Amino acid sequence: MMDDSKPEECKVCFINYDEELHRPRTLPCGHTFCSQCIKDTIKNGQLKCPSCRVVHSATAATQFPISYGMEALLKKFRNMQVTSVGPESPKSGQDHTRGIGKKLQSVVQEQKSSISNLIRKCDAVLSQLGKYQGQVRDWKTQHHQLQNKLYDLVEQNKVALELLKQEDTSVVNMTTEGGAGKKQLQTMLDCLDTVTTIQEVDTTCDEADQYSVQAEDWIQKCQELFPNFIIAGTSVKLQENIKKALDMMTRETVTTDVPVLLEDSGSTVMEKVEKITGDIHLKLTVDHLRGMSKAVKRLVEAGLVLGVHQNQDDLRYSRITLQDGQLYLHVLQHQPPPPTHAHTIQVMEVMEEMELSSSRVFLDLTWPGSTRGRLHIQLNTNNTSLARQFMLLCTGQHPSGSSFLNTKLLEVMEKGEPGECVRGGDYQHNDGRGGRSLLSHQNYQRQESGSAGAVWSWSEPWSSYSAQFVISTRERTGRGKWPYVFGEVVSGLDVVRAAVNHSDITEVTVVDCGVVLAL
Known part of the structure; x- marks a missing residue:
């Protein structure tokens, strides 16, 4: 049984507590020991209390809180001892600063308080580092386990290679044997072309029969031996497993710049660890x-x-x-x-979350000798069905998977004249013969415009070409307006005009498309 008559000393090493190596720390079971003894007692991530023998999970002494109450009690105890020495000793609650003024004493106390707070912060961080060290070691263990599995896979691959080497040798031997048999049969065939007597015929036919039996036996043996189902099955299955593992490793190679949702610099080490593991999923x-x-x-x-x-x-x-x-x-x-x-x-x-009234789509165009240019199109809610169809073909959301991606512009109409426009959008054939409607267009309302930048359907909404679109590049004056308008180019009209001036409009391609997210 431990002696409790000397609370100022550790019950394991019998050294008085101090503020360095032998600071008092309290275990969850309530017993107190010095930092050095706790550190020495920790083994394999566990600590058994020297007093009650209760086992605690621990990787470092800093995981256990300092007994500030014990330190305060010991400090008071030491002051009482000093007071009892004689009249020259400082009174309780006083120290060696008694000879300085109150203002300086205040400065000293403030500094001591600041240092004490900093020590407590250090203890907190040391505790976090102790826990993090345990987490790092867990990750190391997991990596070792994965490494062992990879080694097992490598060993299995070595075995498979050895089996395939044996199979290759067997195939080579059988191929050599079969080649020799074929050569003998060819020789017999040549001999049968030159026989002139009954004796030569009998002798040659007997010899040919013998070689024929050998060839039949060889063919039967090949059918029985090859492929070796165990070797072939092992090889194919193992290849698939290795390919899957390598494919995953290639796709998920960890880089040091993978962003993680860490914004609070005031979080503790372990809070950030939890954030990392949580943000990955x-x-x-x-x-x-x-x-x-x-x-x-x-x-x-x-x-x-x-x-x-x-x-x-x-x-x-x-x-x-x-x-x-x-x-x-x-x-x-x-x-x-x-x-x-x-x-x-x-x-x-x-x-x-998108409202059609605020929906803006984009098309990226390019052609030989140009850089990619983007145009934004604001969809018109007065022509809901055509606008929705255009959006579906920009995003590829339709169940058919149809989209404007990789379609080309088809022709320029009224080039250089008022009303100049360009046609495109044949997602079916990419030559102007297709572009059937994806929607019923029951909600269609006629909308007209003669302005440059108007986007309209090439034909009636119910026709087999209604998904083809036309973009006007010049205002139409003095004549009727364009019908079936469902959108307007709000930026990038200069890109379309540059495309119109290209020598071959069919070389202009939609290389990307989509929708602007107005969330």
Whole structure:
């Protein structure tokens, strides 16, 4: 049983507590020991209380709080001892600063308080570092386990290679044997062409029969031996497993600049660790995009935010980018699955937040000898059905997956004259023969315009060409206006005019399209 008659000393090393190596620390079970003894007692992440034998999880002595009450009691105890020495000793509550003025004493006390606060902060950080060290060691253990599994895979691959080497040798031997047999049969065939007597015929036929039996046996043996189902099955299955592992490793290679949603520099070490592990699996929402915090902005700028759209077995992804302070949802495409540290959001959720009245789509055009140019088109709510159809073809949301991506402009009409315009949008045949309607257009209302920048349907909304669009580049004066107008170019009309002046309009291609996100 431990002696409690000397509270000023550690019950393990019997050294008096101090403010350095032997600071008193209290375990969760309530017993107090010095920092050095606690450090020496920790083994394999555990500490057994020397007093009650209760086991505590610990990796460092700093995980346990300092007993400030014990320190205060010992300090008072020491002051009492000094007072009892004689009349020259300072009174209780006084120290060696008694000889200085009250103002200086105040400065000293303030400095002592500041240092004490800093010590407590150091203890808190040391405690966090102790916990983080435990987390780091857990991660190391997990990596070692994964490494062992990779080694197992490598060993399995070595075994498979050895089996395939044996199989290759068997195939070579059988090929050599079969080649020799074939050569003998060829010789017999030549001999049968030169026989002249009954004896030669009998002898040659007997010999040919013998070689024929050997050839039949060889063929039967090949059928029985090859392929070796165990070797072939092992090889194919192992190749698939290794390819999957390598593919995942290639897609998810960890880089030091992968953004993580860490914004609060005042968080503790372990709070940030929890933030990292949590943000990797964060489910991004429309609210995150709408709020556009610095962390989300970093994710978007790094290309780690994607829209996802699934229709039955058809899975497609859409890039979400940030340019000039504006969010863009690009056309859906079949792409490799994103790495797990990327964040996805349902395209439908994003589009549900969009009002057609505020919807603005974009087309990126390019042609030989030019740089890519972007035009923005504001959709017109007076022609709802045609506007919705145009948006579907910009985003690729329609179940058919149809879009304007990689379509070309088809012709320039009235070039150089008032009413100049350019036609495009044949998503079916890309030559002007297609562009059937994707919607019923029951809500169609006729809308006319003669202004430059008007965007209108090439034919009646109910025709088989209504998805083809026309963009006017010059105002139409003195004649009737264009019908079936559903949008207006609000920026980038100069790009279309430059395309019209290109020598071959069919070389102008829509290389990207999508919608501007007004969340």
